[in-house]
Amino acid sequence: MTTHIKPELISFDLCPFVQRSVITLIEKDVEFDVTYIDLANKPQWFLDISPLGKVPTLRIGDRVLFESAVINEYLDEVNPPSFHPADPLEKAHNRSWIEVGSNQIMNAFRMMIAQTEPDYETHRKATIAGFRQVEYLVQGPFFNGPKFSLVDAAWAPLFARLALLERALGEDYLPGYSNLRVWADRLVKRESVIHSVPENFGEKFLNYLKAKTYQGNTPGYVAQRLAEAS
Ligand SMILES: N[C@@H](CCC(=O)N[C@@H](CS)C(=O)NCC(=O)O)C(=O)O
Incomplete structure (x- = not known):
């Protein structure tokens, strides 16, 4: 179980894909930390954990997730009830x-x-x-x-x-x-x-x-x- 670990969202504040995940975190009432990075000057620690070099990136303990749709699917699964239709x-x-x-x-x-x-x-x-x-x-x-x-x-x-x-x-x-x-x-x-x-x-x-x-x-x-x- 990873749900008790507070997720860290790696973010750029103007990014629409990041915003998708923030909306889901808020809708699901999940506490999270945010770390902003400069996309024009990506820090090495970010490049080391993010193979695509893109935000949003969600770090949960030592696991790193990327792609807003994937992050949102994960958040949806671990924080029921689901926002997806059941069928x-x-x-x-x-x-x-x-x-x-x-x-x-x-x-x-x-x-x-x-x-x-x-x-x-x-x-x-x-x-x-x-x-x-x-x-x-x-x-x-x-x-x-x-x-x-x-x-x-x-x-x-x-x-x-x-x-x-x-x-x-x-x-x-x-x-x-x-x-x-x-x-x-x-x-x-x-x-x-x-x-x-x-x-x-x-x-x-x-x-x-x-x-x-x-x-x-x-x-x-x-x-x-x-x-x-x-
Ligand atoms: N398909 C990705 C797109 C994410 C994306 O393009 N993020 C942009 C910022 S809005 C980014 O990180 N760009 C940095 C780069 O491409 O170097 C998702 O849905 O998460």
Whole structure:
């Protein structure tokens, strides 16, 4: 049994994948320690324990777990009741949609760091197209209906970031997706989601995007628009 050991989350405070695990830790009422690292300058002890060099990394005693979906599955198993549906087919289906959530985080990230307007448009369209199927799947108010699930924990960080950017730029990243809008709004307002990031997260996140440059000098397209908007 490892459940009595307090886990240590190795984190970067702007990372959406880390946030997935923090949401699950909070939802499951698990006490944990956090160690922040600088991803631009990863400490050697981190590289020594993390073969992929990515956060989140969860250390439990001398065991080290990585990959947000795997970490969340572990947290779910050792802290019942499960956030997964009991039926194996439904559970696997939920896992598939957690993976789609990861893909959407990356589509949106490419959009946020696009260098030029056409580049931004390409990734904006890809992000919006990537929402098409889930619009018809989400049961509301959460992915599976009334019960919060690991799919909700996996998608909430994406919706939180898109909501911040929508407000800053006057964009709509869920155009015509009424079910998704209900789901996203519900998740962004959930206590565990709000408390899964530092208090000044919105400001920090937008400042991070504002500072995004190419080859160290040219501001990215979103960075330029944020500068114009402020
Ligand atoms: N598939 C991974 C993705 C994690 C990930 O990409 N984390 C980023 C920060 S948001 C990272 O650690 N990047 C460092 C690097 O790639 O060097 C997961 O779900 O945990």
